[in-house]
Amino acid sequence: MKSEELLKRYVGGERNFCGVDLSGSDLRVTNLTGINLAGAKLNQAFLVGTNLAGANLFGAELMGTNLASACLIGAKFTQAKFSETNLIGADLTGADLGGLSLTQMQIIGSRLFSANLAGANLKFVNFTGSDLTKANLAGADLTEANLTGTHLTFTKLTSAILQKANLTGANLTGADLSEANLTGADLTRTHLSGTKLVKAILWDANLTDAILDNTNLAGAAMNGATMPDGTINPG
Known part of the structure; x- marks a missing residue:
């Protein structure tokens, strides 16, 4: 379909x-x-x-699609197919991206407030400077993801995989990372005030200059982790 035809029909009231x-x-x-x-x-x-x-983008194909700065508030992406999709600066507030594969995508400076990314494959995704406040990332795979300077306040990251993820300068105030795997993650200068890290794995993680006020580390495994003062936790 030509874009001109779609727009004409849309203006005429058609939505399907x-x-x-x-x-x-x-x-x-x-x-x-x-x-x-x-x-x-x-x-x-x-x-x-x-x-x-x-x-409604259920099952849509979005390979190489340029959605930079697009308004995708409340959009439904269930079973959509992504590859080299540009979501830089997009507003994905409340969008449903649960269980999808977004590996290696650029989602820089985007707004994902209260978005659903539970169980999503987010390996190597670049989220630099994005707002993921109150998003659901439970069980998501964020292996080696770039989360530098992101807002993850009150975000759900239970059982998420964050191995070797870069969380430098991220704000994780009030976030729930219970049972998350943060092996080798870089948490330099992160804000972890009131953060739940119950039974989280922090082996060899870097917590240099991190803020740990009222952080719940009950049962956390911290073998080889670099603590805020630069000392190495022997485990």
């Missing part, structure tokens, strides 16, 4: 565009709130600054 092929289309800075694009092909589409708030 299930399964349409919009690969390579240019729909930048357009209003497509509440659109149903379930199963649609949006590969290589140009959607920079597009308003897709409340959109």
Whole structure:
């Protein structure tokens, strides 16, 4: 379908565009709130600054799609397919990305407030400077993810895998990392005030200059961890 036809039909009140092929289309800075694009092909589409708030993208193909600065508030991405998708600066507040594979993607400076990323494959994802406040990342795989300077306040990270993740300068105030695996993670200058790290694995983690006020470390394994004062925890 041509982008011009879709826009004409959308303006006319149509919202159901299930399964349409919009690969390579240019729909930048357009209003497509509440659109149903379930199963649609949006590969290589140009959607920079597009308003897709409340959109249904169930099973949509988003390979190479440019969604930089797009409004994706409350969008549903269940079973969507991502690869080299650009989500830099996108607003994903309350979006459902649970269980998806977003490995190696660029999600820099994006807003994911209260987003669902539970069980998602987030290996090597670059979240630098993003806001993940109150997001659900329970059971997510964040192996070697870049979370430098992110806001993870009151975020759910129970049983998440954060091996060798970079959390330098991140704010984890009030976050729940119970039973999370932080082996080799870099937590330099992180804010861990009131954070739950119950039974978390922190082997060889770097906590240099981290703030640990009222942090719950009950049952945490900290063999070889570098403590805030620079000393090595013998375990």
